Amino acid sequence: MSRGMKGLKACMRCKALVRVEEERCPICGSTEFSEEWSGMVIIIDPKRSRIAKLLGIEKPGRYALKVGV
Ligand SMILES: [Zn+2]
Numbered sequence: 001m002s003r004g005m006k007g008l009k010a011c012m013r014c015k016a017l018v019r020v021e022e023e024r025c026p027i028c029g030s031t032e033f034s035e036e037w038s039g040m041v042i043i044i045d046p047k048r049s050r051i052a053k054l055l056g057i058e059k060p061g062r063y064a065l066k067v068g069v
Helices: 050-055
Strands: 008-011 017-019 037-043 061-067
Touching: 008 037, 008 061, 017 061, 037 050
Parallel strands: none
Antiparallel strands: 008 017, 037 061
């Protein structure tokens, strides 16, 4: 699996993917990010998505499957 993607970083708390220029996570408000992440999942309808439940995702958006090294 390729590591990260240029221009995106992952929230350490909720795994949301945001642009590197972003200072605060739009999903959970955290300011801790990691540029070491892998796998991207796009959640459109968290209530109907099994993977959203698996990852504990409650809001639609782009998320990393794995954050950190
Ligand atoms: Zn977050």
